[in-house]
Amino acid sequence: MRMGQLSERSGVPIATIKYYLREGLLHAGRRTSRTQTEYDETHVRRLTLVRALLDIGGLSVAHAGEVIAAMDDESAPVNQVLSTAQQSVSGFTAGSTPVDRQAAETALDELVARQGWQVSPGNPGRAAAIDVLATFDHLDGVDYADLVQSAAAAADIVAEADLALVQQAGGRREQMVETVVTGTVLGDVLIVALRRMAQEHHARKQYPQG
């Protein structure tokens, strides 16, 4: 299809498609003559993914570019690609709080042991989790232990579904990586969104009077 049709199919304006092409968010089409370029279903699909990363996931164009580059790097073994894709969508700003992190780090290690998880020190979630636990420690008067334990149980449920999703891809590398990226970025938004809805439900039960 021509670029005009790609724009119609994807709902993305032509000027924006050209911008994505320049920024490496979208792979080039196939040149069929000096003035014509053909696009196909892979371009429609990629545009859906790019819009989801930017509009729903809230990633910057630069950050989305890194994710796309990781997806398109075919030299890496699958396990490493999954970890890169996962890491590149984990835009945590960690280690910035002035509070003491030692106790929080120990608490996280204990939580991981209780869950029976095998997690490497470089996991992108670790530093962020430590930041949160350290802040909880710092805010006296509330015991966050049950929330932390529930969050771990919830994370485990979702992660198991995440991996089942990757397995659906049946070893097709491109599909696996796309699934990790969409599942991770959109899954984050989905969990947080559904948490808001479940919070309203439980708050209504607990405080019916308003």
Add this chain to the structure above:
Amino acid sequence: MRMGQLSERSGVPIATIKYYLREGLLHAGRRTSRTQTEYDETHVRRLTLVRALLDIGGLSVAHAGEVIAAMDDESAPVNQVLSTAQQSVSGFTAGSTPVDRQAAETALDELVARQGWQVSPGNPGRAAAIDVLATFDHLDGVDYADLVQSAAAAADIVAEADLALVQQAGGRREQMVETVVTGTVLGDVLIVALRRMAQEHHARKQYPQG
């Protein structure tokens, strides 16, 4: 305590404290003479919260200011304050995808019914959840139904713990609202962070060869 000591206790530089005072993120101290102002434990605690919103939650100063204003508005009934606090930390960018949302909206309503949740149409999570489901629909070849169901189960577990946390505050309004804000903003980061860790664990089990 004087501002110098507040800075030491909180780990926040004096210039930054002055900035937060100007922006309304921190309440004023008590003027004890023409040149001296006294700060207390409420200021230390508020600074911890502000840094958590900005550094860990990733909120903008303007957005954090809205959250603080909602926390400090003592005229509203508790249920409404909880909903405002929850809403003000839900920085979703919804409705921006060009894909068809009707089927996704129906699917979300069915999910809510299956969960037995009572959720109002204006819930801040709804539009974001619809966006995600619509994008999942649009990406053929992968069946996201189990992930969505798992995310709902996970959200329910966490939301129940969220409300138990609010209950700990025992009806003290300020404590309740602070708990909702920290629990929601930091809880979001925590769930996402722990999901990364659990993903690594399940990926290692599923793809041990690398």
